[in-house]
Amino acid sequence: MAFNDKIPREKAIDNSLALLSEGYMFIPNRCVKFQSTIFQTRLLGGQKVICISGEDAGRIFYDNEKFKRKGAAPKRVQESLFGKNGVQTLDGVEHQHRKQLFMSLMTPERLKVLIKLIEEQWELAVRKWKRAKKIVLFDEAREIMCRVACLWAGIPLNEKEVELRTSDLSDMIDAFGAVGPRHWMGRQARNRSEQWIRGIIGNVRAGKMDASEDTALYAMAWHRDLNGNLLRIQIATVELLNIVRPIVAIARYITFGAIALHNYPETREKLQDNSNYSQLFVQEVRRFYPFGPFLGARVRKEFIWEDCHFTKGTMVLLDVYGTNHSPKLWDNPDEFRPERFNDWKGSPFDFIPQGGGDYQKGHRCAGEWITIEAMKTSLEFLTQKMEYDVPKQDMSFSMVRMPTIPKSGFVMSRIRSK
Numbered sequence: 001m002a003f004n005d006k007i008p009r010e011k012a013i014d015n016s017l018a019l020l021s022e023g024y025m026f027i028p029n030r031c032v033k034f035q036s037t038i039f040q041t042r043l044l045g046g047q048k049v050i051c052i053s054g055e056d057a058g059r060i061f062y063d064n065e066k067f068k069r070k071g072a073a074p075k076r077v078q079e080s081l082f083g084k085n086g087v088q089t090l091d092g093v094e095h096q097h098r099k100q101l102f103m104s105l106m107t108p109e110r111l112k113v114l115i116k117l118i119e120e121q122w123e124l125a126v127r128k129w130k131r132a133k134k135i136v137l138f139d140e141a142r143e144i145m146c147r148v149a150c151l152w153a154g155i156p157l158n159e160k161e162v163e164l165r166t167s168d169l170s171d172m173i174d175a176f177g178a179v180g181p182r183h184w185m186g187r188q189a190r191n192r193s194e195q196w197i198r199g200i201i202g203n204v205r206a207g208k209m210d211a212s213e214d215t216a217l218y219a220m221a222w223h224r225d226l227n228g229n230l231l232r233i234q235i236a237t238v239e240l241l242n243i244v245r246p247i248v249a250i251a252r253y254i255t256f257g258a259i260a261l262h263n264y265p266e267t268r269e270k271l272q273d274n275s276n277y278s279q280l281f282v283q284e285v286r287r288f289y290p291f292g293p294f295l296g297a298r299v300r301k302e303f304i305w306e307d308c309h310f311t312k313g314t315m316v317l318l319d320v321y322g323t324n325h326s327p328k329l330w331d332n333p334d335e336f337r338p339e340r341f342n343d344w345k346g347s348p349f350d351f352i353p354q355g356g357g358d359y360q361k362g363h364r365c366a367g368e369w370i371t372i373e374a375m376k377t378s379l380e381f382l383t384q385k386m387e388y389d390v391p392k393q394d395m396s397f398s399m400v401r402m403p404t405i406p407k408s409g410f411v412m413s414r415i416r417s418k
């Protein structure tokens, strides 16, 4: 008997429609149905795909001997979310060298600069909101984070551009699980954004624009590859967008944080009188609310795991949402309970909202620390520096649309400073 005969296998020729109709629950639903953390299905035009879920699955998924990223990201994701030939698609020493470029920007000093910028932008925003009847937090947070991202990365952004750049950076994120118009909007947004950033990097390289040495703009414009060559301008552009776009993505978590404060009012009180609680709260927001559904990689060299024969080139999906909600790893996973993180052992493979494993050697999100700090600073504003009313609205969110967001975007009214 071949090894793969032992793992549950879906019979359909292609389950892409089921993926579209089940969204975040596509892998978790099947893990429950098959009572297994591994199964085989067919996606992406009938390709054989092995789905794996849980902490042990994370451990093998991030083993560089077993998996590679080359050829893993679907074209449509590269055309909208990632861009082509960015760090996400590299392997081995080339990946490590490029990843070092990203990690070199994440120093404690640069984190402090980022926090200060976030505080300043929140203060300005609250001043503006006090004059408005009501605001939609998700829209406002995207704009705040777009301003912060550009200031932090050293990218000039004039006032007239703010709306366009905010919506383009958001549309690229919004396109990742989309087919049809939402995908096309993401592609157009990427084309426009790449043109904008390419121009700026071109100006820096031509000496027509100054870039401060500690910024991402400088780092991307002047980075040299392993052969000592400057990056092709197109790749430097993709990488600089790999900094600013995900900073805008944090607006989603800020919005979910506001929803959690509203739905679980006891957490608001705890946030006010316990400074350590904000770390627990932010972790729980990232665990509880859906963002990335799963991650993909291809088998580099064949191996056997859980009685399954992983053949070279096979596409494997790691279940991100399901791992963060696995009852084997989390007590009552569908309960929002920040205190659970007091007992968390810090495994790099059981809590994976932004990927798992090692930052330097693997593909784990380069911006995880930034995300956590940006969320904490924003929550501090929401709980300690301002007051607001929450009018009646639909805060529910779809588990099918990827990425998802509460329907109302979180409406706030009668905003005042504390």
Ligand code: HEM
Residues within 6 Å of the ligand: 087, 088, 089, 099, 102, 242, 243, 244, 246, 247, 249, 250, 251, 252, 253, 291, 292, 295, 353, 354, 355, 356, 362, 363, 364, 365, 366, 367, 368, 370, 371
């Ligand atoms: C809402 C917040 C964010 C979420 C949910 C998120 C999620 C992720 C995920 C799931 C990955 C893929 C991990 C993998 O492939 O194994 C990733 C990679 C990455 N993220 Fe984030 N991220 C966020 C914020 C950020 C920020 C703020 C930055 C930078 C300023 C950033 C930069 C990156 C980069 C450069 C990679 C590619 C790393 C690599 O391939 O080695 N992300 N992120």
